[in-house]
Amino acid sequence: MNSIEDIDVKGQKLLLRTDLNLPVEDGEPQKTVRFRRYLKTIEELSDRGAKTVIMAHQGRPGRNDFLSLEEHAEILSESMDKEVEFIPGFFGSELSNTVEEMQEGDVALIENVRFLSEELRNASPEQHAQDIFVNKMAPEFDIYVDDAFSAAHRSHGSMVGFTEKLDSYAGPVMKNELESCGKVRDEFENGLLVLGGEKPSDLIGIMEEMIESVDKVLMGGVPGELALMIQGHELGEKAEWIQEHGFDSKKDELKEMLENYNEKIILPEDVTTESGNYKVGEVPDEMTWDIGPETAENFAEEIRNAESVVMKGPMGAFEEHPEGTRKVVEAMAKSEAYTVLGGGHTSSLVQRFGYELEDFSHVSIAGGAFVRYLSGEKLAAVEALK
Numbered sequence: 450m451n452s453i454e455d456i457d458v459k460g461q462k463l464l465l466r467t468d469l470n471l472p473v474e475d476g477e478p479q480k481t482v483r484f485r486r487y488l489k490t491i492e493e494l495s496d497r498g499a500k501t502v503i504m505a506h507q508g509r510p511g512r513n514d515f516l517s518l519e520e521h522a523e524i525l526s527e528s529m530d531k532e533v534e535f536i537p538g539f540f541g542s543e544l545s546n547t548v549e550e551m552q553e554g555d556v557a558l559i560e561n562v563r564f565l566s567e568e569l570r571n572a573s574p575e576q577h578a579q580d581i582f583v584n585k586m587a588p589e590f591d592i593y594v595d596d597a598f599s600a601a602h603r604s605h606g607s608m609v610g611f612t613e614k615l616d617s618y619a620g621p622v623m624k625n626e627l628e629s630c631g632k633v634r635d636e637f638e639n640g641l642l643v644l645g646g647e648k649p650s651d652l653i654g655i656m657e658e659m660i661e662s663v664d665k666v667l668m669g670g671v672p673g674e675l676a677l678m679i680q681g682h683e684l685g686e687k688a689e690w691i692q693e694h695g696f697d698s699k700k701d702e703l704k705e706m707l708e709n710y711n712e713k714i715i716l717p718e719d720v721t722t723e724s725g726n727y728k729v730g731e732v733p734d735e736m737t738w739d740i741g742p743e744t745a746e747n748f749a750e751e752i753r754n755a756e757s758v759v760m761k762g763p764m765g766a767f768e769e770h771p772e773g774t775r776k777v778v779e780a781m782a783k784s785e786a787y788t789v790l791g792g793g794h795t796s797s798l799v800q801r802f803g804y805e806l807e808d809f810s811h812v813s814i815a816g817g818a819f820v821r822y823l824s825g826e827k828l829a830a831v832e833a834l835k
């Protein structure tokens with residue numbers, strides 16, 4: 450795969466696909482780890498004299514974070530101390546006039562590409578190369594750069610269509626994520642997987658792909674609770690909640706994993722509910738919110754003794770009940786081992802608990818793409834770039 454770091458971009462008209470899909474609070478896109486990573490890419494390209502037009506998406510149709518990128522252009526401008534022009538359309542004179550007038554180092558941002566229905570079709574690169582917007586936009590540019598690792602599992606127009614039309618390169622975020630997550634996927638011996646979050650179905654693929662090569666899998670969050678239920682433990686109100694939300698959909702697959710790898714998979718011994726901490730088997734009929742303190746200490750001890758650790762998903766409802774997740778993240782931050790945090794929520798834990806990105810070997814900004822990549826799946830946009 451060609452990297453944009455290896456070529457001279459001075460004066461080049463460059464179409465840069467980023468993933469600036471950010472959490473939005475009170476209408477304001479938040480400056481997360483993801484935002485900071487892309488700011489770096491954009492600043493570097495600007496410093497190297499490229500004329501950069503950024504393409505990104507925000508939210509999905511029907512959700513309340515499905516918004517215009519106008520605000521994103523403003524926060525980029527503030528953060529770069531340089532005007533990032535917002536282009537409200539996708540092609541025609543709005544785009545061509547802006548690109549024509551750009552000077553070396555200038556940066557502009559196009560509207561949310563998911564406002565185009567063609568974008569959202571799951572189609573092959575050849576099919577997306579026929580999209581009207583791809584055909585109208587591509588001739589305005591010299592180079593296409595894909596830096597959106599976290600959207601690389603989507604075979605969408607902006608992710609796979611332009612590679613058919615323009616010289617295409619991986620951006621620094623894409624390259625770094627592929628290298629670091631590739632190291633986990635291919636060289637992860639004697640390691641520890643720490644799995645949590647909300648959707649057990651996300652994790653089955655990772656477990657199936659990696660369980661043979663890891664030493665242990667520590668399970669918290671909803672996946673850990675589902676595993677406890679499979680083993681016949683009562684989990685009060687949470688059991689109903691898990692069923693109502695359909696989070697037990699991969700119950701059979703998880704059951705099989707628990708049976709086949711009983712000695713490798715470590716489940717919580719205690720949990721935190723509304724009223725306190727309880728040993729598994731003595732949980733009252735209440736919601737559970739977190740792994741309990743004994744489990745958190747045991748998990749932290751396992752992490753301290755491991756040579757490599759990958760964490761995907763918090764250990765519980767960390768906004769209100771952060772303790773279990775905090776202990777696990779702290780043990781990883783203080784460890785000298787090869788440590789990787791992945792998944793949308795998981796990467797935001799770095800900031801929340803007051804750590805620096807440098808306290809971990811790699812912090813992935815990807816959710817779905819991280820899970821799929823570690824599950825051994827091919828990512829559509831990565832294949833297109835190749």
Ligand code: 3PG
Nearest residue numbers: 468470509599600816817
């Ligand atoms: C993400 O935030 O994981 C990516 O931007 C992909 O978003 P999507 O799941 O809406 O495609």
